[in-house]
Amino acid sequence: MSKNQTGSKAYLISIVMVAVLGGLLFGYDTAVISGAEKGLQAFFLGASDFAYTDAWHGFTCASALIGCIIGSGISGFLASRWGRKRSLIFAGLMFFVSALGSMTPEFLFFEHGVPTLNLLVAFNIYRVIGGVGVGLASAICPMYIAEVAPSDIRGTLVSWNQFAIIFGQLVVYFVNFVILGNNVNPVIEAMRILNADEAAWTISTGWRYMFGSEAVPAGLFALLICFVPETPRYLVMINRDDKALAILQKINGKAEGHDILEDIKNTITEKTEHIFTYGWLVIFIGIMLSVFQQAVGINAVLYYAPRIFSDMGMTNPMVNTIVMGVVNILFTLVAVFTVEKWGRKPLLITGSAGMALGAFGVALTFGDANMSIVTMLSIMIYSASFMMSWGPICWVLIAEIFPNTIRGAAVAIAVAFQWVFNWIVSATFVPMFNMRLDSDPNFGHWFTYGLYGIICVAAAFFVWRLVPETKGKTLEDMSELWKEKR
Structure with a gap:
């Protein structure tokens, strides 16, 4: 061909x-x-x-x-x-x-x-x-x-x-x-x-x-x-069908490009522009995907990595941070090459379980000099599990679960919640981490990561019960999927 x-x-x-x-x-x-x-x-x-x-x-x-x-x-x-x-x-x-x-x-x-x-x-x-x-x-x-x-x-x-x-x-x-x-x-x-x-x-x-x-x-x-180029779906929304068709055909071929254009036009012309046209559940799921992606606490590790490794007694925390970055890259590739084979939900649930294991491992060992290697490995497991699951897959789902006619507004709402919770986690990490009790100087360490571990378990349950699998579905299929769930 x-x-x-x-x-x-x-x-x-x-x-x-x-x-x-x-x-x-x-x-x-x-x-x-x-x-x-x-x-x-x-x-x-x-x-x-x-x-x-x-x-x-x-x-x-x-x-x-x-x-x-x-x-x-x-x-x-x-x-x-x-x-x-x-x-x-x-x-x-x-x-x-x-x-x-x-x-x-x-x-x-x-x-x-x-x-x-x-x-x-x-x-x-x-x-x-x-x-x-x-x-x-x-x-x-x-x-x-x-x-x-x-x-x-x-x-x-x-x-x-x-x-x-x-x-x-x-x-x-x-x-x-x-x-x-x-x-x-x-x-x-x-x-x-x-x-x-x-x-x-x-x-x-x-x-x-x-x-x-x-x-x-x-x-x-x-x-x-x-x-x-501008995206074909946006071009159809502003009545530039000819330009949209040219891009679709260049990407997909002549016949398939024409079919995709017709599917897009069928959903765009429904005039369903109100944010809750497809019910509240799709908006709620989009928001909660964003909330859990941040509430599990990953950015507390990413933003303060050198300081955390320094507190652990590592001699060169900048090098340890680079090592963690390499591990993160490798496990992100796991998601890249398996998301279409395994699906979105299995990756999210597996990643949540791995993060919970890592977070609880940090909670139980941080501050114990004899367990510093276990603490380091637990942080790596926690971070790597996020990178193979919630890191990329949350963005995949937010980009694809919303129907065409509400995607711009719905994505904006979901991502705004993501950044609000990013700020909450970032602003609360240091005060929580540094909490001390006379009877337990490491209270803040185990409390912080124990809390993140509990949230990881809740995230797995949320995905299992509410998040639909979208593997293999077109963006236009999302309209029918959410109409059925209203």
């Missing part, structure tokens, strides 16, 4: 690879703080006009998440009004501005290298701008991929977005490690810097390079996304 009859896989892969760059930036932006936060903390501890407390530092580390909530919240509006492509271009510009602004927050308005409260506000504004880009990319990149991908490989292609997220985190772990070089991170106890002279370069400059390094992939993404 000719390429014209079967479609061009090379064309499909090329546009998907550009789209997953948004996932890479998602991972890069959210994980860059892990290497930079100690130098940043030490820099602002030198301020003379205010006291940079633990509360300020916690807010600063999590400030990008405020932008993530905003970006995901407006993603449905922008995706519907601007289209998927232009919304992603805007996200790329937000990433680029944030990278440069976070590197030099003094730009135009403040004296370079002088920490002040106003400079801290400016820094956090730039981080929020980057968060808007992350929020948009987190909602629209999987949506874009799902809307251009053939149904038989849709799960695999959307899973590559999660691979890109984890790869972005691994890249930034490595970039932070290279930037740090032979320099050292500051040692901070009771809000005092114990090695200010030895860590002087990291405090003044190192954290800036870490944030600024994101400008390279951000600029590349903003440029390349200009050359990909």
Whole structure:
């Protein structure tokens, strides 16, 4: 058969690879703080006009998440009004501005290298701008991929977005490690810097390079996304059927492209635009998928990995963080290559069980020097189980379970809840983890990971009872699936 009859896989892969760059930036932006936060903390501890407390530092580390909530919240509006492509271009510009602004927050308005409260506000504004880009990319990149991908490989292609997220985190772990070089991170106890002279370069400059390094992939993404097509499903929604057909035929072949166009037109013309047209259950499931993906606590590990490994007594926590990043990459590939064979539900349930095992293992052994290897392995099991399940599969399901006519708004709602709970987990981890009782100095350690383990068990039960299997179904099939469940 000719390429014209079967479609061009090379064309499909090329546009998907550009789209997953948004996932890479998602991972890069959210994980860059892990290497930079100690130098940043030490820099602002030198301020003379205010006291940079633990509360300020916690807010600063999590400030990008405020932008993530905003970006995901407006993603449905922008995706519907601007289209998927232009919304992603805007996200790329937000990433680029944030990278440069976070590197030099003094730009135009403040004296370079002088920490002040106003400079801290400016820094956090730039981080929020980057968060808007992350929020948009987190909602629209999987949506874009799902809307251009053939149904038989849709799960695999959307899973590559999660691979890109984890790869972005691994890249930034490595970039932070290279930037740090032979320099050292500051040692901070009771809000005092114990090695200010030895860590002087990291405090003044190192954290800036870490944030600024994101400008390279951000600029590349903003440029390349200009050359990909708009999604056929959005083009049908704005009455550009001819252009939609050309793209569908280029991806799927002439005959199948025409059939897919007719299926899309049949669902789009139903005019079912109210968010609860298909009942409350589909919205509830989408929201709870997002809630559980964050409530299991994975981002507490990803954001604070070097600090956690340091508390465990590891001699080089940055190296341990890179090792964890490699493990995460390998187990994300498990999901990529099995999601269409095993299905969505089995992966989610298996991953939940593995995460529960890892979380309970950390809860029982953290703080015991004789059990440090078990603790390390438990963290790896916990993280790897997430990467083969909730990491990629949650995004696959959110991108595909909603009917065409409510997808933009429904994805925005679900992803906004994801970022709200991401912020809750990130903001509560350090206070919970550091809780101490006179009778039990490790109370915060076992309580925190014990809680995450219980949530993992609840997540498995939720998937088993409520989440439908969507393997092999077209996006247009979702309308009938949810009509039957109303």
